[in-house]
Amino acid sequence: MTTILQRSNPDIYELIGREDARQKNSIRLIASENYVSAAVMAATGSCLTNKYAEGYPGKRYYQGQEITDIIETLARDRATKLFSADHANVQTYSGSVANLAAYLSLIEPGDTIMGLALPDGGHLTHGWKVSITGKIFNSVQYSVDASTGRFDYDQIEKLAKEHKPKLIISGATAYPRQIDFEAFGRIAKSVGAYHVSDIAHIAGLVAGGAHPSPVPFADIVTTTTHKTLRGPRGAMLLCKEEYAKKVDKTVFPGMQGGPHMHTISALAVALAEASTPAFGEYAKQIVKNAKALAAKLMEYGFELVSGGTDNHLILMDLRNKKIGGKKFAQVLDLAGIVANCNTVPNDPAPPFNPSGLRMGTAAITTRGMKETAAEQVAAFINQVAENIDNESAIAKIKEEVLAFCSQFPLPQQFV
Numbered sequence: 023m024t025t026i027l028q029r030s031n032p033d034i035y036e037l038i039g040r041e042d043a044r045q046k047n048s049i050r051l052i053a054s055e056n057y058v059s060a061a062v063m064a065a066t067g068s069c070l071t072n073k074y075a076e077g078y079p080g081k082r083y084y085q086g087q088e089i090t091d092i093i094e095t096l097a098r099d100r101a102t103k104l105f106s107a108d109h110a111n112v113q114t115y116s117g118s119v120a121n122l123a124a125y126l127s128l129i130e131p132g133d134t135i136m137g138l139a140l141p142d143g144g145h146l147t148h149g150w151k152v153s154i155t156g157k158i159f160n161s162v163q164y165s166v167d168a169s170t171g172r173f174d175y176d177q178i179e180k181l182a183k184e185h186k187p188k189l190i191i192s193g194a195t196a197y198p199r200q201i202d203f204e205a206f207g208r209i210a211k212s213v214g215a216y217h218v219s220d221i222a223h224i225a226g227l228v229a230g231g232a233h234p235s236p237v238p239f240a241d242i243v244t245t246t247t248h249k250t251l252r253g254p255r256g257a258m259l260l261c262k263e264e265y266a267k268k269v270d271k272t273v274f275p276g277m278q279g280g281p282h283m284h285t286i287s288a289l290a291v292a293l294a295e296a297s298t299p300a301f302g303e304y305a306k307q308i309v310k311n312a313k314a315l316a317a318k319l320m321e322y323g324f325e326l327v328s329g330g331t332d333n334h335l336i337l338m339d340l341r342n343k344k345i346g347g348k349k350f351a352q353v354l355d356l357a358g359i360v361a362n363c364n365t366v367p368n369d370p371a372p373p374f375n376p377s378g379l380r381m382g383t384a385a386i387t388t389r390g391m392k393e394t395a396a397e398q399v400a401a402f403i404n405q406v407a408e409n410i411d412n413e414s415a416i417a418k419i420k421e422e423v424l425a426f427c428s429q430f431p432l433p434q435q436f437v
């Protein structure tokens with residue numbers, strides 16, 4: 023296949039090869055990224071990309087669905103089993119679509135929703151003002167406690183009682199601590215609100231038993247499938263039986279056309295992988311690596327929001343280091359360490375150059391790194407901070423990073 027690509031489209035072949043080398047030769051700390059298995063990759067690039075399958079198994083609009091029906095049913099069954107949910111919809115193209123579909127399955131435009139503010143670690147689609155979710159709903163946003171960097175559930179409850187939202191969203195994109203989904207469920211119930219939980223970042227940890235599940239406490243759970251869960255790019259919704267029909271109808275025909283069957287087949291593969299004891303070990307190692315990385319960074323004098331981590335994610339507050347988040351992310355990238363700048367709670371800096379850096383350990387754990395390697399990553403990060411304006415020192419660190427990366431092969435190979 024690759025030889026065909028090489029012959030027919032040498033420019034794209036060459037670019038994919040370069041991206042493959044970039045992924046191999048750098049330390050990937052983007053908290054939302056991972057490396058899928060060769061099996062997931064193979065299913066993603068299959069003939070299923072050629073098939074339209076509007077509808078759901080057993081009720082499609084086009085013929086030729088004898089295989090797609092089996093594949094989608096397998097994906098749904100594996101998802102419900104893995105997460106102990108009544109129902110799964112595996113068709114959503116992305117987390118943003120899944121979140122909007124969850125809200126529109128339960129409430130109407132104009133109703134009040136309550137989610138975590140973006141600068142405090144929430145997602146755009148949790149009601150942030152520039153997102154459609156902040157425009158078509160009346161959005162109230164809760165924050166983390168600025169002094170602890172953690173949720174103050176009493177404050178969230180107080181806000182809920184004040185604004186009486188119809189729907190409360192739990193979940194985050196930059197929250198380094200365990201989320202008490204039971205508390206969110208209780209708060210939602212106390213004000214008569216629905217509870218939607220977005221576990222995009224931690225789905226793999228939940229599947230692997232390294233984070234409590236929101237499934238018993240939420241009406242609908244949404245997740246992307248490619249972060250800690252280590253599947254293809256996409257998203258799914260899990261819900262209680264009573265919402266199954268509404269969720270399916272909202273996704274198709276409400277918001278989407280034909281599902282991407284190549285993605286759904288790859289998701290079925292990933293869900294089978296995530297059901298194995300080895301994946302449970304992987305999920306727990308992600309957290310061990312994050313804790314080791316966090317502890318070493320703090321030894322080097324880095325300040326971490328909330329003083330550490332319980333999950334895959336670390337949020338560094340760089341103000342004491344007097345380095346802007348954007349600059350740090352850029353210089354780390356020059357040294358072969360890829361992370362993203364991020365706001366920190368109560369950030370005085372503008373969002374395009376925030377005070378923080380977000381990191382995650384899902385991808386390095388997939389490469390086989392353990393605590394000692396995570397500590398070495400912290401040492402590289404510290405060296406970069408200490409040589410932030412020294413180009414030759416950064417180039418030398420990059421060489422060391424390259425040698426380090428060669429010890430940890432990726433699961434898939436571009437040949």
Ligand code: DSN
Pocket residue numbers: 053054117145195
């Ligand atoms: N872009 C994802 C993340 O990095 O968390 C969320 O959409």
